[in-house]
Amino acid sequence: MTESKNTSHIIKVSGITKRYPKAETNSLSEVSFDVFRGEKLGVFGPNGAGKTTLISILSGILPQTSGEVNYFIDNESANFKKILPKIGFVPQDFALYQELTATQNLRYFGKMHGLKNPELEQKISFLLTILGLDHVGNRKLATFSGGMKRRINLAIGLINDPEILFLDEPTVGVDVQSKVAIMTLLNDLNAKGTTMIYTSHHLREAEDFCDRTLLLDNGRIIAEGTLNDLLKQHNAESLEDLLIHLTGKALRD
Amino acid sequence: MERFKASLLKEILLLLHDKVGLLLMYLMPLLLVFIITIVQDSAFRLVNENRLDILIVNNDKGRLGDSLVQSMKNAGSFRIDVKKGIDESQLAKLTLEGSKLATLFVPSNFTQSLSSNSQRISDAMLSEFGMEVEQRAKAGNKNEVQGGVKLIFDPVLQESFQVTLINNLQTMISGIESKEMIRQLYADMGYDEIPSKILKELNRNPTKIVAKPAMSGESAMIPNSTQHNVPAWSIFAMFFMVISLGSNLVKERLSGSFVRLQTIPGSFLHAMFAKIAVYSFVALTQLMIMFAIGVFVFPLIGLPKLNLPSHIFPFLLISVLSAMAAISYAAMVGTYAKTQEQANGFGAISIIIFAAIGGIWVPSFVMPDYMVMISKLSPLHWCLEGFYSLFLKDGSWNQLMGPVIYLIVFTALCQFLALWKLRRQHYI
Numbered sequence: 228m229t230e231s232k233n234t235s236h237i238i239k240v241s242g243i244t245k246r247y248p249k250a251e252t253n254s255l256s257e258v259s260f261d262v263f264r265g266e267k268l269g270v271f272g273p274n275g276a277g278k279t280t281l282i283s284i285l286s287g288i289l290p291q292t293s294g295e296v297n298y299f300i301d302n303e304s305a306n307f308k309k310i311l312p313k314i315g316f317v318p319q320d321f322a323l324y325q326e327l328t329a330t331q332n333l334r335y336f337g338k339m340h341g342l343k344n345p346e347l348e349q350k351i352s353f354l355l356t357i358l359g360l361d362h363v364g365n366r367k368l369a370t371f372s373g374g375m376k377r378r379i380n381l382a383i384g385l386i387n388d389p390e391i392l393f394l395d396e397p398t399v400g401v402d403v404q405s406k407v408a409i410m411t412l413l414n415d416l417n418a419k420g421t422t423m424i425y426t427s428h429h430l431r432e433a434e435d436f437c438d439r440t441l442l443l444d445n446g447r448i449i450a451e452g453t454l455n456d457l458l459k460q461h462n463a464e465s466l467e468d469l470l471i472h473l474t475g476k477a478l479r480d
Numbered sequence: 481m482e483r484f485k486a487s488l489l490k491e492i493l494l495l496l497h498d499k500v501g502l503l504l505m506y507l508m509p510l511l512l513v514f515i516i517t518i519v520q521d522s523a524f525r526l527v528n529e530n531r532l533d534i535l536i537v538n539n540d541k542g543r544l545g546d547s548l549v550q551s552m553k554n555a556g557s558f559r560i561d562v563k564k565g566i567d568e569s570q571l572a573k574l575t576l577e578g579s580k581l582a583t584l585f586v587p588s589n590f591t592q593s594l595s596s597n598s599q600r601i602s603d604a605m606l607s608e609f610g611m612e613v614e615q616r617a618k619a620g621n622k623n624e625v626q627g628g629v630k631l632i633f634d635p636v637l638q639e640s641f642q643v644t645l646i647n648n649l650q651t652m653i654s655g656i657e658s659k660e661m662i663r664q665l666y667a668d669m670g671y672d673e674i675p676s677k678i679l680k681e682l683n684r685n686p687t688k689i690v691a692k693p694a695m696s697g698e699s700a701m702i703p704n705s706t707q708h709n710v711p712a713w714s715i716f717a718m719f720f721m722v723i724s725l726g727s728n729l730v731k732e733r734l735s736g737s738f739v740r741l742q743t744i745p746g747s748f749l750h751a752m753f754a755k756i757a758v759y760s761f762v763a764l765t766q767l768m769i770m771f772a773i774g775v776f777v778f779p780l781i782g783l784p785k786l787n788l789p790s791h792i793f794p795f796l797l798i799s800v801l802s803a804m805a806a807i808s809y810a811a812m813v814g815t816y817a818k819t820q821e822q823a824n825g826f827g828a829i830s831i832i833i834f835a836a837i838g839g840i841w842v843p844s845f846v847m848p849d850y851m852v853m854i855s856k857l858s859p860l861h862w863c864l865e866g867f868y869s870l871f872l873k874d875g876s877w878n879q880l881m882g883p884v885i886y887l888i889v890f891t892a893l894c895q896f897l898a899l900w901k902l903r904r905q906h907y908i
Contacts, residue, residue: 311743318740324737326494326497327490331490331493336744339744343482
């Protein structure tokens, strides 16, 4: 656990609310917080708390019903269209083409980002190597294990060297070896300046990974700060303790 | 351009991987067009090339039964086997057990019955002319056959063939009756037989029917099973693309690939256009292969050759518009379907319904009026109208205006609805 590294904003969220069509309640209600350049912000909460909705709004996949999201480049407010090429998105689903090889998937998404050769091929080679997939680059993803697919899912999110990386459960369903490979790479990238907004149900992993924590429940922020501060404030021993303390033990879905 | 090229390559790789989809799109229509053309061509030959097997049980004690048998043989539409002395009660068994499609039963008093009728008419005519009619014993009337000849069908024989057979028989019996009546008339006037000059005239058939298809131009096209089936089933095959393209779209959406593309500026529309381009290529190659088979392969297996339309630009336009209509419909189904099963099920059933009401299986003109109106809603009907104008009537631009306008409107509507849905889902 480290303290927040930088105080310059990269994203400023002001009072966003989201209600899906035909829904009776808000998925997010008046949510406001800041994301600082170079930090690893963890967003946690029970199922249905609004974590995926929040990440989807921040990454431009969903529009908010009300409120504002402002992005900053070099401390200057930036249009979302300008920030979009600098965003990387690693969804919870395997957003991949299982019928294509690992290399073909990376090449396709790289070209969609506007990358050109030889830079693109070098990038593909680097990502496959660092994620331990260089020996299976020409194999179709349908033959991959869950852990291998998860690593390719991450690699595609990193193909454009994003400044802001949204990670929605990046290690769900993977073995300990894949998890270590993924978390090591993410820490390395963060050390080089990539800002990360991360959700997970692996709370032990999150404790070690995140600089700052945002706890959501029923679409509202119920706590925000560094994990040390939150634990002290609520007299809890771990992130899991803290979540149970703040959201209760009742099942949510 | 790089994005479009990358999307194009991705679509081609996905398509090549989808072996079942490729088989459905290329092999299924070929099988369909072969099978349907061979079956329809066989049906045509069945009637026109002496292939309708008929058994005639001729129990007639007079000469007219033999005349009927001879007329049937002369007609050239039947393969005839003649038997005598078989009881009427055995006819059904004989038909079902044998390899004949129908059995014609000529009763023992066939000649007597026809002669009695002829005699009555002859007497009436002579009486009308003021001539004295000999008072004959009316024994014939008492023995008159009420039912005449009987025709027993194998139940598998379709109604259209039954009607053809009955009409043929009716014509032949009418001819025999007419000749018998004239013979009787001459006999009553004291002649032993019909004078040879009159007989010659009677045997002549001066009223010939010349059947000719209505064509706009001077084309040598002859409407046949190939000219009907190749365009019809090519259209059906193109629209069946809904299964491959529709489920491909749903799969990408459900896998999250579309969501990922949302976070890459401008990439989604490139991906969609590439999809449309690849499937347009598939649809047009489907057409080219089907037409090439009709032109080059059909004659080798004894089927009529496909004659391509002489107006090449209208032909290309209708081909492209049909392909675009098929792809746009598939894209719309893929956009609205929530699961691959929905896209496949709804897509396939809707195409079968469109084909049925659109006249692919049964021509629209045999449908009741309200169905003819409904058939105009089917895009397959307008594709077929366009192709039939070209392949059967050698039509030109004027005749194609209706299909062209409808197909453009249909394509635009499907694309609008698909884009509207994608916009609502925030993909574009």
